[in-house]
Amino acid sequence: MEFYIKWASGDPEQGSRDGFGGDLFKYNYWVEGYNPITGQKSWLVPAREYLKAHIAHWLEYYRVDGLRLDSVNNIANYDFLQEFKDFARTLWDKRGGSGDRFLVVGEELSVPLSLIQQNRLDGLWNEKFKQIIRQVILGKNAWDEPSFEWSIRKLIDCRNLGFTDGSQAVNYITSHDVGGYGNERFFSYLVSNGIADTEPRIKLAFVSLLTSVGIPMILAGDEFADQQDLATTDDHKQIDPVNYSRVKDDWRQRIFQYVARLVRLRKTSHALAVNDTKFIHVDFNEGKRVLVWQRGNKADQLVVVVANFSDYGTPPASEYRVPNWPATPVGKQWKEITQERIVPSEWVGREGIFPWEAKVYALV
Incomplete structure (x- = not known):
C-alpha cells in the first residue's frame, strides 16, 4: 500500500524510524478522497485520518x-502529533470534558522537550527521573550532573530539567521496558548493585517519586518489590508476569503498606498538587547526604520531606535538627505520614534520622 513505508526503497519518510517488526505509516502522503470522519471529499493523508477515526x-x-x-520519535512528524492531540482534545471538549482532565503524553526516552514547548503534546514520560533515582539511591550523582545536591533537585522538581509544569512530566522508578541492565525491576536493580538491605532504599525511592513535581507512575509489582524472574534481556522484557503472591512476605507487605500511605497522601494533599517546591536544608558534612524539601504554597497545608541518601544515622536518643523548619500555624500539628503518627511539638524539626530513610511530614 502507498500508505505504508516500503523498506529500503529510498522513501524519504523512512529515515531512522524503527517499526520494531511492524509497518510504519506515511504521515505526509497526500491523496484526494473521502474523509472517514467528515464524509466530505478533500485532500487528506490516509494514515492520519485512519488514526483519528x-x-x-x-x-x-x-x-x-x-x-x-x-515511541513518538518513530512517528517522526511533529505536525501530525499536534493534529492528533488537538483532534482528541476537541472531541473531549465536545463531550463536556474539562481541559485539565485530559492529557496526551508521549514516550520517547531522550525526552524531547520541544514537543511540549511547541505545543505538539501535553507531556512526556520523564525517563530522566528513572535514570537519576537509580544513581542517587546508590549514593552517586546523576550521570550528567557533577553535584549530588543538584541531582536531587532535578529529581524532585522536574522544572529543573526544563519542564514548566508538573502536568508535563510522567515520573517513574521503573517502566514496562525492563530489558537490559539499569532498566530491570527496581528490587532486582538494587540486588545487582550489591545492595543487601533493599527495604529502606525502596521506601526512599517511593518517597522521592510520590513527593516530586510531576505525575507519578508505578509499574505493577514495584509497590511491593516484585523481582525479575527471567533474564534481564530485551528478549524477556514484558513477558515476566507480576508475582502477586510475594506481597505476603513480611518485608514486602511493609513496603506495600508504606507505599499505600504515600499514595493516599498524594491523592489528598494540596501541597503535592502544585509546583511549589523549596529546598530548606542540605547537609553534606561528615559523609552525610541529607536534603529537606518543602512542597506547597499555603502555610497551613505544607508537606516537608527529610531524606537521607547516606549511611549516616543519628546516635541513639539523639536528634537531627533541621533549621528553617516552617512555622506551625495555630490549630495545626505535624503528622509523620509513613508511620501515621503525630509529632510532639517539642520534636518538630528535631527528630533523629536513619540511614537511607525519609520522613514525610504534613500539616493536619
Whole structure:
C-alpha cells in the first residue's frame, strides 16, 4: 500500500524510524478522497485520518480520558502529533470534558522537550527521573550532573530539567521496558548493585517519586518489590508476569503498606498538587547526604520531606535538627505520614534520622 513505508526503497519518510517488526505509516502522503470522519471529499493523508477515526471511537465508546503515545520519535512528524492531540482534545471538549482532565503524553526516552514547548503534546514520560533515582539511591550523582545536591533537585522538581509544569512530566522508578541492565525491576536493580538491605532504599525511592513535581507512575509489582524472574534481556522484557503472591512476605507487605500511605497522601494533599517546591536544608558534612524539601504554597497545608541518601544515622536518643523548619500555624500539628503518627511539638524539626530513610511530614 502507498500508505505504508516500503523498506529500503529510498522513501524519504523512512529515515531512522524503527517499526520494531511492524509497518510504519506515511504521515505526509497526500491523496484526494473521502474523509472517514467528515464524509466530505478533500485532500487528506490516509494514515492520519485512519488514526483519528480510531481515537474518535475510543473516546466515544470507551470514554478514555487520556492518551499515551508510544515511541513518538518513530512517528517522526511533529505536525501530525499536534493534529492528533488537538483532534482528541476537541472531541473531549465536545463531550463536556474539562481541559485539565485530559492529557496526551508521549514516550520517547531522550525526552524531547520541544514537543511540549511547541505545543505538539501535553507531556512526556520523564525517563530522566528513572535514570537519576537509580544513581542517587546508590549514593552517586546523576550521570550528567557533577553535584549530588543538584541531582536531587532535578529529581524532585522536574522544572529543573526544563519542564514548566508538573502536568508535563510522567515520573517513574521503573517502566514496562525492563530489558537490559539499569532498566530491570527496581528490587532486582538494587540486588545487582550489591545492595543487601533493599527495604529502606525502596521506601526512599517511593518517597522521592510520590513527593516530586510531576505525575507519578508505578509499574505493577514495584509497590511491593516484585523481582525479575527471567533474564534481564530485551528478549524477556514484558513477558515476566507480576508475582502477586510475594506481597505476603513480611518485608514486602511493609513496603506495600508504606507505599499505600504515600499514595493516599498524594491523592489528598494540596501541597503535592502544585509546583511549589523549596529546598530548606542540605547537609553534606561528615559523609552525610541529607536534603529537606518543602512542597506547597499555603502555610497551613505544607508537606516537608527529610531524606537521607547516606549511611549516616543519628546516635541513639539523639536528634537531627533541621533549621528553617516552617512555622506551625495555630490549630495545626505535624503528622509523620509513613508511620501515621503525630509529632510532639517539642520534636518538630528535631527528630533523629536513619540511614537511607525519609520522613514525610504534613500539616493536619
